[in-house]
Amino acid sequence: MGYRDVAKVGLGGPVGSGKTALVERLVPELVARDYEVGVIANDIMTQEDADVFRESFADLLAPDLVAGVETGACPHTGIREDPSMNLAKIDEFTERHPDLDVVLVESGGDNLAATFNPELADYFLFVISVAEGEDIPRKRGPGVTQADLLVVNKTDLAPHVDADLEVIEDDAAAVRGDDPFVFTNCKDGAGVDAVLEHVEREVLFA
Amino acid sequence: MTTTPDPDAGAFLTALRLSDSFLPVGGYTASYGLEQYVNEGRIEDGDDLRELLAAYLRRIVGPCETVALANAHAASGAGDLEALLAVDERLHAVTMPREFRESSTKAGAKLCELLVGDTTDGDGNGDLENAFADAVATDATPGHYPVVYGVVAQRRGLSRRQACLSHAYSFVTGLLGAAQRLGRFGHTEIQAVLEALEPVIAEVCTRHVDDEPTAMASFAPLAEIMGMRHERAGRRLFMS
Numbered sequence: 158m159g160y161r162d163v164a165k166v167g168l169g170g171p172v173g174s175g176k177t178a179l180v181e182r183l184v185p186e187l188v189a190r191d192y193e194v195g196v197i198a199n200d201i202m203t204q205e206d207a208d209v210f211r212e213s214f215a216d217l218l219a220p221d222l223v224a225g226v227e228t229g230a231c232p233h234t235g236i237r238e239d240p241s242m243n244l245a246k247i248d249e250f251t252e253r254h255p256d257l258d259v260v261l262v263e264s265g266g267d268n269l270a271a272t273f274n275p276e277l278a279d280y281f282l283f284v285i286s287v288a289e290g291e292d293i294p295r296k297r298g299p300g301v302t303q304a305d306l307l308v309v310n311k312t313d314l315a316p317h318v319d320a321d322l323e324v325i326e327d328d329a330a331a332v333r334g335d336d337p338f339v340f341t342n343c344k345d346g347a348g349v350d351a352v353l354e355h356v357e358r359e360v361l362f363a
Numbered sequence: 364m365t366t367t368p369d370p371d372a373g374a375f376l377t378a379l380r381l382s383d384s385f386l387p388v389g390g391y392t393a394s395y396g397l398e399q400y401v402n403e404g405r406i407e408d409g410d411d412l413r414e415l416l417a418a419y420l421r422r423i424v425g426p427c428e429t430v431a432l433a434n435a436h437a438a439s440g441a442g443d444l445e446a447l448l449a450v451d452e453r454l455h456a457v458t459m460p461r462e463f464r465e466s467s468t469k470a471g472a473k474l475c476e477l478l479v480g481d482t483t484d485g486d487g488n489g490d491l492e493n494a495f496a497d498a499v500a501t502d503a504t505p506g507h508y509p510v511v512y513g514v515v516a517q518r519r520g521l522s523r524r525q526a527c528l529s530h531a532y533s534f535v536t537g538l539l540g541a542a543q544r545l546g547r548f549g550h551t552e553i554q555a556v557l558e559a560l561e562p563v564i565a566e567v568c569t570r571h572v573d574d575e576p577t578a579m580a581s582f583a584p585l586a587e588i589m590g591m592r593h594e595r596a597g598r599r600l601f602m603s
């Protein structure tokens with residue numbers, strides 16, 4: 158039993174776009190569906206950060222299924238060219254929890270070029286937020302175009318930052334072709350069901 | 364035009380491959396206490412960095428890792444699994460800070476997955492490699508990076524000395540890269556430090572390449588204390 162035997166979902170995207178917020182929405186739903194879940198956060202800055210994460214999942218996950226991985230100020234390397242330390246952590250998970258179903262790997266916040274190594278993530282979500290500018294999708298960053306699912310988060314903030322959701326939708330459709338994207342609001346949970354549906358269909362039922 | 368086969372090409376290319384930061388064994392996540400030196404304001408400029416790395420070379424890389432690597436190389440060449448495991452065990456015992464051991468064994472396990480056990484040939488040495496890879500994979504032995512490195516280098520034709528040099532070199536460039544990401548060092552300054560350290564790399568390899576395994580020991584109390592304080596550091600970008 159090792160990292161090859163468990164489903165792995167990567168979450169990448171710029172700093173503050175809502176990757177952690179989405180993980181916090183997904184984990185309880187996955188646990189409610191009887192999946193055993195592990196969570197890895199890259200680029201946790203202090204041990205306190207790791208503890209905060211562990212606390213927020215205290216009732217849902219065994220403490221040793223929540224881990225931080227430091228990437229030496231190279232978040233993109235950690236998920237792309239050299240995912241070895243993330244894979245080593247997943248191996249530790251599966252050693253102690255042989256029934257583990259899925260691991261969520263949150264990348265450290267990065268730029269629009271970050272993509273997941275396919276050996277680290279069977280399914281890769283790229284999370285952007287409307288507050289970063291409505292033109293993000295049309296910049297065609299590799300993260301936006303290559304992700305299995307593009308998540309456009311913080312729809313509630315659109316009116317406050319003059320972002321037009323219709324423009325974002327048209328651009329996303331244009332750059333993604335037939336590949337899916339969803340809008341979410343992690344504050345109230347809107348759209349999270351759609352994300353779950355994709356993850357379940359593409360990764361857990363596969 | 365005729366091409367002459369180049370018997371050294373494979374070994375030379377292996378040395379390049381092993382000392383290249385492109386090798387995916389997580390080297391970029393290790394600072395071996397350097398992050399803590401920076402956190403505590405103990406490294407201000409290139410001179411500090413050069414002195415610190417020279418001390419790492421003389422007190423840790425040379426007397427611990429080079430001795431382990433050289434003896435792992437010899438044990439691999441002799442097909443002596445017992446000796447190989449004894450070297451690994453001793454390196455584990457003399458590596459004091461927990462995070463140093465973790466960085467080294469994680470990288471060792473990854474190097475083992477990547478490069479050990481795929482050069483089986485008729486001389487039976489493949490058996491040693493496979494047995495060692497099994498021992499690492501099942502945690503029967505810690506699988507420290509210099510030990511795995513010694514096996515890989517020996518099997519791919521690097522001499523003991525070349526193996527030690529390329530390993531010490533990659534240790535230095537790994538830490539210089541870490542320093543550059545932690546502090547504010549210019550690229551020309553970093554290259555000047557590297558250049559100044561080259562004779563030190565050669566010196567420590569010459570001094571330790573023929574040491575017996577029992578000579579393996581470290582004396583770097585401050586680096587070790589930094590490595591231990593890092594476990595509870597207020598800022599952690601690195602695993603060690």
Ligand SMILES: Nc1nc2c(ncn2[C@@H]2O[C@H](COP(=O)(O)OP(=O)(O)OP(=O)(O)O)[C@@H](O)[C@H]2O)c(=O)[nH]1
Pocket residue numbers: 170171172173174175176177178179265266267310311312313314341342343344345
């Ligand atoms: N209004 C609003 N705020 C959100 C939403 N999702 C997340 N946030 C907030 O945005 C901030 C950043 O969210 P995180 O989930 O920490 O973002 P992240 O992508 O994990 O950030 P890094 O890990 O630092 O890259 C936090 O204050 C969240 O509460 C959303 O849908 N709407």
Ligand SMILES: [Mg+2]
Pocket residue numbers: 176177178263
């Ligand atoms: Mg986060």
